[in-house]
Amino acid sequence: GKSVDETLAQADAILHRYGYQSSSTLRNRINQEKVFFQDIHLSHVSKYIAMNRLRPVDTAIIEACDITPDGKVYLTTAIGISPILLEKASKIIIELNSFHSPRLREIIDVVVLHGTNSWPKGLDTPMSRVGKPYAQVDPSKVIGVVKNNEPDEVAEFSDSDETCVKIAQNVEKFLLDEMIKGSIPKTFLPIQSGVGNIGNAVMKQLGESKEIPPFYMYTEVLQDSLIPIMHCGKLLGASTCALTVTTKSLNEVYSNMDYFAKRIVLRPQEVSNNIIASSQLGVISINTALEADIYGNVNSTHVTGTKLMNGIGGSADFSRGAYISIFICPSTAKGGKISSIVPMCPHIDSSEHSVQIIITEKGIADLRGKAPSEKAQLLINNCAHPMYKEYLFNYIKSSKPGHIRHNLDKCFELHSNLLNFGTMLPE
Amino acid sequence: GKSVDETLAQADAILHRYGYQSSSTLRNRINQEKVFFQDIHLSHVSKYIAMNRLRPVDTAIIEACDITPDGKVYLTTAIGISPILLEKASKIIIELNSFHSPRLREIIDVVVLHGTNSWPKGLDTPMSRVGKPYAQVDPSKVIGVVKNNEPDEVAEFSDSDETCVKIAQNVEKFLLDEMIKGSIPKTFLPIQSGVGNIGNAVMKQLGESKEIPPFYMYTEVLQDSLIPIMHCGKLLGASTCALTVTTKSLNEVYSNMDYFAKRIVLRPQEVSNNIIASSQLGVISINTALEADIYGNVNSTHVTGTKLMNGIGGSADFSRGAYISIFICPSTAKGGKISSIVPMCPHIDSSEHSVQIIITEKGIADLRGKAPSEKAQLLINNCAHPMYKEYLFNYIKSSKPGHIRHNLDKCFELHSNLLNFGTMLPE
Numbered sequence: 001g002k003s004v005d006e007t008l009a010q011a012d013a014i015l016h017r018y019g020y021q022s023s024s025t026l027r028n029r030i031n032q033e034k035v036f037f038q039d040i041h042l043s044h045v046s047k048y049i050a051m052n053r054l055r056p057v058d059t060a061i062i063e064a065c066d067i068t069p070d071g072k073v074y075l076t077t078a079i080g081i082s083p084i085l086l087e088k089a090s091k092i093i094i095e096l097n098s099f100h101s102p103r104l105r106e107i108i109d110v111v112v113l114h115g116t117n118s119w120p121k122g123l124d125t126p127m128s129r130v131g132k133p134y135a136q137v138d139p140s141k142v143i144g145v146v147k148n149n150e151p152d153e154v155a156e157f158s159d160s161d162e163t164c165v166k167i168a169q170n171v172e173k174f175l176l177d178e179m180i181k182g183s184i185p186k187t188f189l190p191i192q193s194g195v196g197n198i199g200n201a202v203m204k205q206l207g208e209s210k211e212i213p214p215f216y217m218y219t220e221v222l223q224d225s226l227i228p229i230m231h232c233g234k235l236l237g238a239s240t241c242a243l244t245v246t247t248k249s250l251n252e253v254y255s256n257m258d259y260f261a262k263r264i265v266l267r268p269q270e271v272s273n274n275i276i277a278s279s280q281l282g283v284i285s286i287n288t289a290l291e292a293d294i295y296g297n298v299n300s301t302h303v304t305g306t307k308l309m310n311g312i313g314g315s316a317d318f319s320r321g322a323y324i325s326i327f328i329c330p331s332t333a334k335g336g337k338i339s340s341i342v343p344m345c346p347h348i349d350s351s352e353h354s355v356q357i358i359i360t361e362k363g364i365a366d367l368r369g370k371a372p373s374e375k376a377q378l379l380i381n382n383c384a385h386p387m388y389k390e391y392l393f394n395y396i397k398s399s400k401p402g403h404i405r406h407n408l409d410k411c412f413e414l415h416s417n418l419l420n421f422g423t424m425l426p427e
Numbered sequence: 428g429k430s431v432d433e434t435l436a437q438a439d440a441i442l443h444r445y446g447y448q449s450s451s452t453l454r455n456r457i458n459q460e461k462v463f464f465q466d467i468h469l470s471h472v473s474k475y476i477a478m479n480r481l482r483p484v485d486t487a488i489i490e491a492c493d494i495t496p497d498g499k500v501y502l503t504t505a506i507g508i509s510p511i512l513l514e515k516a517s518k519i520i521i522e523l524n525s526f527h528s529p530r531l532r533e534i535i536d537v538v539v540l541h542g543t544n545s546w547p548k549g550l551d552t553p554m555s556r557v558g559k560p561y562a563q564v565d566p567s568k569v570i571g572v573v574k575n576n577e578p579d580e581v582a583e584f585s586d587s588d589e590t591c592v593k594i595a596q597n598v599e600k601f602l603l604d605e606m607i608k609g610s611i612p613k614t615f616l617p618i619q620s621g622v623g624n625i626g627n628a629v630m631k632q633l634g635e636s637k638e639i640p641p642f643y644m645y646t647e648v649l650q651d652s653l654i655p656i657m658h659c660g661k662l663l664g665a666s667t668c669a670l671t672v673t674t675k676s677l678n679e680v681y682s683n684m685d686y687f688a689k690r691i692v693l694r695p696q697e698v699s700n701n702i703i704a705s706s707q708l709g710v711i712s713i714n715t716a717l718e719a720d721i722y723g724n725v726n727s728t729h730v731t732g733t734k735l736m737n738g739i740g741g742s743a744d745f746s747r748g749a750y751i752s753i754f755i756c757p758s759t760a761k762g763g764k765i766s767s768i769v770p771m772c773p774h775i776d777s778s779e780h781s782v783q784i785i786i787t788e789k790g791i792a793d794l795r796g797k798a799p800s801e802k803a804q805l806l807i808n809n810c811a812h813p814m815y816k817e818y819l820f821n822y823i824k825s826s827k828p829g830h831i832r833h834n835l836d837k838c839f840e841l842h843s844n845l846l847n848f849g850t851m852l853p854e
Contacts, residue, residue: 018796030830036798037830041780051610054796118707119546183478275748276703280545297775305771306829312780320747321702344732346835348724348775353468353739369445369481371463402733403457403464408773408839408846416835 060089166361168205279321305346487516593788595632706748732773
């Protein structure tokens with residue numbers, strides 16, 4: 001949980017860290033260069049642990065509902081990398097949390113992939129079950145069991161603001177258009193949705209849409225807005241590696257396990273985020289961008305290319321092979337001081353090759369099959385905020401012709417302005 | 428072939444183009460903004476044609492050994508996107524080329540993937556055959572058959588220079604170390620190798636190595652140096668989508684079909700380059716970089732971020748899911764006027780998340796599990812040319828601390844120098 005990262009970071013007890021994080025103290029330590037952080041795809045975390053690529057794991061603390069004398073560990077709401085840690089760590093401490101429903105095992109499906117990132121046989125639909133309801137540990141490695149009775153720490157989302165709602169409406173509009181054109185079948189396709197406020201708003205919109213048919217999800221994390229959508233029957237089922245929901249929503253699930261147990265599968269991270277999943281299952285991926293450049297490259301992680309926010313997470317696990325890959329963001333941030341559409345991204349998490357659709361509250365840019373010059377026109381005309389359009393068009397004019405027009409003396413002028421004056425377009 | 432692109436480009440007969448190209452005239456037209464070129468992964472070309480994502484294909488010209496009245500098309504040395512074009516194009520012209528051995532069908536394995544990029548069932552090893560020896564066409568679409576008797580146009584590689592040989596030796600050294608550490612099994616793993624002079628030199632080195640065991644390849648294109656390696660038994664077998672070899676080498680294959688037919692499989696591009704392949708088969712990918720930045724991002728395609736060379740090709744199809752992903756390049760180009768290790772890449776084809784190992788003639792940087800600050804030290808110390816080391820270290824010092832140190836006012840100074848003075852470090 002977040003408080004573990006917070007407490008350990010405050011105590012300066014973290015030296016190396018891999019993959020997504022969302023603790024403000026840990027983020028500061030990383031940006032102060034006090035913690036060695038490698039931002040890797042979430043699918044790669046367990047893969048690399050399995051391959052002995054990261055530093056050896058000494059002690060792992062694993063939350064569980066139950067552990068048997070022969071080493072069956074019944075996990076709780078987050079499977080994540082627990083199964084591979086149980087195999088690879090030298091010592092294990094089990095946090096036995098009685099808050100969770102013992103019926104969680106009905107929705108857990110554990111397959112551990114070793115070394116390569118290959119795809120479990122039989123995983124042909126989002127809801128396919130191909131593994132076991134528990135993870136296995138060598139009982140002799142368990143050096144302690146700590147009892148606990150505490151819910152997960154998940155903050156409620158703030159109400160969607162107008163911008164979020166418009167982005168969500170644009171996503172709905174785009175998907176309906178694709179259905180009408182026949183590019184998405186009437187039975188729809190599985191959706192992956194990134195974490196955060198905007199992703200939450202998009203899923204709420206799709207869940208309440210009268211025209212989007214009932215659908216499945218194959219995603220990384222199940223957020224709050226999905227529980228009512230599932231309870232009312234619109235979300236037919238979801239595969240995920242964690243339930244990241246508030247205590248209220250979790251209690252709703254636990255009180256209705258007969259209903260939810262048939263509709264949720266919790267998998268290890270290397271299966272939920274496997275690079276093969278999007279391709280194999282035909283996933284529509286929807287992820288949040290920090291900024292996108294006029295040629296469709298996306299920065300998801302580093303403000304001005306230097307300061308880490310949270311990390312790439314699973315965004316590029318899903319977008320790379322997705323049937324349709326969508327990135328969403330507001331056209332501006334900080335009350336207009338920051339444009340999310342920029343001449344060049346100073347850090348790239350998903351290159352133009354993985355970015356098919358970009359959607360802001362202003363509109364939709366469908367970049368599929370488009371040359372760079374066409375992409376730039378679409379992104380500026382449809383997605384950029386009006387106050388930045390002239391600047392962006394002038395940037396292109398100031399650049400020499402080429403397959404991709406750039407002016408290396410001016411490509412980061414907006415970012416430099418932000419660093420120097422606190423706004424991208426000072427008076 | 429290359430001359431088709433050349434002739435059509437010279438006649439200004441190309442308006443839209445997708446994916447890799449290597450014609451100098453077409454390259455110029457693209458960089459003059461006269462041709463709309465979208466640089467997409469080679470795996471995506473057939474995928475997007477299958478999904479009707481690109482512009483409709485009016486007429487396709489397909490080279491074949493034979494066509495039967497019921498529409499079985501026996502292709503020649505390049506399968507590429509021919510099978511999906513035969514399905515999707517409105518009209519087909521068959522170029523019946525009697526130069527090629529009719530026994531080519533023994534090495535051809537056609538499976539057409541529709542819409543999604545999923546993996547053919549049963550393709551569990553590089554040599555698995557899962558399809559048919561021909562592609563299928565609706566015979567009523569064939570509007571003409573043109574007879575021909577000409578070999579492919581493939582230029583001989585120049586002899587490897589000292590730099591190429593040193594890069595190749597470093598690749599061999601790295602792979603042997605991985606074997607000793609147990610990260611690569613003694614039976615080895617399938618290799619993918621990018622096209623070009625350096626890739627050719629690397630494969631020659633591995634093929635002649637006494638310590639590297641016999642191995643398989645799962646790759647995009649089979650180049651000249653692989654034929655003798657296969658003929659002597661070191662290369663046990665190869666899956667590819669094209670034989671891009673000189674007439675001399677091709678004649679060697681055709682004269683020994685009893686031997687080679689068991690050792691080569693020619694597949695459609697969406698299978699050879701499938702994003703799933705590297706993961707599923709545990710491929711070691713070896714691709715050439717144009718430049719890499721000190722944090723391990725790779726530019727494979729665009730000089731100073733603007734001028735297209737050839738295109739991303741299959742490099743990122745293989746590197747993204749590879750068991751080990753290696754990028755190779757000389758530490759400098761143009762007699763030292765260009766450093767291949769730069770502060771920031773002005774275009775990124777493979778982001779740091781897909782780049783595990785970078786090798787130049789100077790040495791090896793193993794970036795696995797490393798934070799950005801550690802990556803920079805490794806790349807400058809081990810891979811950069813001595814004449815650029817001081818500049819690169821000073822760049823880091825001139826940058827403010829952060830998870831990734833960058834100085835947005837100076838990050839493209841080397842590239843701007845190159846544009847203005849013809850050299851990255853003028854006197």
